[in-house]
Amino acid sequence: MFGYIVPSIEVLDADERERYHDVYCGLCRSLGECCGQRCRLALTYDLTFLALLLGSLYEPDECCGQARCAPHPVKPHGFARSECTDYAADVTVALAYYKALDDWQDDRSVRARAFAAMLAGPYRDVRVRNPRICEAVDAGMADIGALEQAAFAAAAPEADAAQPAPDAAANRFGALMGELFVYRPDDYWADDLRRLGARLGKFVYVMDAAMDFEDDREAGSYNPLVAMNARPEDTHDSLKVLMGGVAEAFERLPLERDLHLMRSVVYAGVWQKYNTQQSDKEKRRG
Numbered sequence: 001m002f003g004y005i006v007p008s009i010e011v012l013d014a015d016e017r018e019r020y021h022d023v024y025c026g027l028c029r030s031l032g033e034c035c036g037q038r039c040r041l042a043l044t045y046d047l048t049f050l051a052l053l054l055g056s057l058y059e060p061d062e063c064c065g066q067a068r069c070a071p072h073p074v075k076p077h078g079f080a081r082s083e084c085t086d087y088a089a090d091v092t093v094a095l096a097y098y099k100a101l102d103d104w105q106d107d108r109s110v111r112a113r114a115f116a117a118m119l120a121g122p123y124r125d126v127r128v129r130n131p132r133i134c135e136a137v138d139a140g141m142a143d144i145g146a147l148e149q150a151a152f153a154a155a156a157p158e159a160d161a162a163q164p165a166p167d168a169a170a171n172r173f174g175a176l177m178g179e180l181f182v183y184r185p186d187d188y189w190a191d192d193l194r195r196l197g198a199r200l201g202k203f204v205y206v207m208d209a210a211m212d213f214e215d216d217r218e219a220g221s222y223n224p225l226v227a228m229n230a231r232p233e234d235t236h237d238s239l240k241v242l243m244g245g246v247a248e249a250f251e252r253l254p255l256e257r258d259l260h261l262m263r264s265v266v267y268a269g270v271w272q273k274y275n276t277q278q279s280d281k282e283k284r285r286g
Contacts, residue, residue, distance in 0.1 A: 002204050005046040007261060008268035016261045018078065022064065023055070023258075024048045026081035029069070030089035034129075035122040037070070039089070042096035042119065047088045049265050054084040054183050056255045056262065057193075084183070090126045091180050094137045097123040102141070106221050133180060140176030144169050148222040166224050170205040177201025189253065196249035203242040203270070210235045211277060233278075243270060 007020055027048055031039045055062070060083045066076040097119040103112035127134040147169045154163040165171075174197075181197025182190045209216075209225050210232040216223035225232060243266075250266050 002046060002208050003044065004204055004207055004270050004273055005049045005200070005265060006269045006272065008264040008272065011264050011268060012261060016258075016264075019080075019258060020048070020052075020261055022078040022080040023051055023085065025069075025077060025079040026062075026085045027051050027088055027092070028071075029067075029079055029081050030085040031092060032069075034086050034089050035093050035125065038118055039093055039096075039122050040071070041115070042092050044092065044096075047092045047095075049262065050091065050181065051082075051085045051088040052258050052262055053181075053193075053196075053253075053255070054087065055082055056257045056259065057189060057253055058084065058183065059257065060084055087130070087183060090130045090133055093119060093122050093126050094133050095180075098137055098141045102145075107219070132185065136176055136179035140172060140179075143172050144176075147172060151222060151224075151227055163227075166228050167202075167206075169222075169224065170202045170209075173205040174198040174200075174202030177204070192249065192252055196246065196253070199242065199245045199249050203239065203246055206235060206242060207239060207270070207274060210239070211273060239274070 009017060012020070024043075024045065028040050028043050031043055062080045062082045064078070064080045066078055068074070068076050097116060100112045100116035100119060103109045104116060123134070147164050150164050151169075177200060178194040178196075178198030181193045181200075183193065184190065206224075209223050212221075213223060213225050213232040215221075217226045225235065247266050250262070255262065
């Protein structure tokens, strides 16, 4: 994933930091037990937020305890696992599998190809266990790939094809994430979760384009900002508007447990990588 959907640790107290670590470790345990031990390599902070969000909304029973694991064999550490971390584990595998395939196709990364091959079996298991996740990812990534190829074709010399809308791929990624945020499709909260996921997904896509601008321009990889001859700095106001929409959708949900922890993600954590990159640029210019 992208690594943007993380908490702002400095605003959390000791109990909240421990709670976040417990759910993160719970997601890791879900990956190992539901998808296979090798799938723990796909663990990300991004989907920990989804596990926290769904856990706060639906309040399922949690299995909590202290245990050692392969990554931390010396000292026992806390974990909190539930049906929501199990769901987030399936989403993690599906997204990681396609991310690895995308990296292989874009960069011919042998490491990405090997990772995709390792995840192929667990991905098939997720398709059997939770087909809605894989159907959403399959369709979404195929559409995004087609939009990016169309953008490349339209930019070619003497091309007469129409250029897709600059935010078309971002909108499609948002729609994909919206479906993945829906835990129970027929549930009362499905539309609100879909709205939140879609807005957050679009924000992440645009943020990633701004963060990867220089690398994508040099590599010739698709980036909507490069295609528009825009500067990453020009996206700041748009990102603020997009994140305002995320915050509005987030606050509509009746969340109580871990609320301050999740707010640290929505209002501060998502900006950390961007702010660090902009600060580094300013230092180089200075």
